[in-house]
Amino acid sequence: MAVVWLVLRIYVGFSWLDAGLHKVLDAGAKTNYIYDGSGLLAFWQRIAxxxxxxxxxxxTYDWYRNFIQFMVDNHWEVFFGKLIAFGETAVGIGLILGAFVGIAAVGGAFMNLNFMLAGSASTNPVLLLLGFLLVLAWKTAGYxxxxxxxxxxLGTPWKTPRVTITAGKVRLQTPQPA
Structure with missing residues (x-):
């Protein structure tokens, strides 16, 4: 089953990486997200x-439109432009490499939800569904x-980590035979 999740994870990961790198590397274009956030500001103004x-x-929702207008009025486009561009890239890299799959999938699903609330359908509904599936199968999806x-x-909530850091000293625990 891990192979099925691998294929799904890589598909979703490359979708996010493509979207993120487009914003990171498109420095001088009108879709600029990194330097001055002008692309994001134009999008926010149009949808608000x-x-x-x-x-x-x-x-559709007035509370979300008010939130977007609040961000426009307070000039948050520079910060959020960087956050969106690097966030999309990080989600893509995390999913492709299989590193922190659950966290990356939650981050991707959260961005998809916000993009859909902003009125942008595109591939977001499909990626949101696939993101939810990856969240549910995070342990197998990252195997x-x-x-x-x-x-x-690093450990998980139900298991003690093998590496502990106390008083600046790193200690690697070895599994004890039963």
Whole structure:
């Protein structure tokens, strides 16, 4: 079953990596997210606008439109531009390498949810569903990947970590035979 999750994880990971790298490497374009956030600001202004009747606004929920308008008014586009661009890239790298699959999938699903609340469908519904599935299967989904090695070392909520750091000293615990 881990092979099925590997294929799914890599597909979702490359989707996120493609979206993130596009924003990170597209420095001088009108879709600029990294340097001045102008691309994100233009997107926010477009989706927060309320058109004349009978047209309907892009954002369905007033509370989310108010949140977007609050970010526009307070010039959060520079910070969020970087956060979105590097967040998408980090989710993609994490999923492709199989490192912290559960955390990466939750981050990706959270971004997908926000993109859909902002009125942008695109591939977001499919990626949200696949992200939820990866969250549910995080342990198996990361087995063929770095999680296979990272989780035993760092530990999980139900298992003691093999590496402990106390008073600046790193200690590697060896498993005791039964």
């Amino acid at each position: 606008a309320i058109p004349a009747a009978p047209a309907k606004p892009v954002i 063929i990947g770095l999680d296979r090695y990272l989780l035993p070392i």
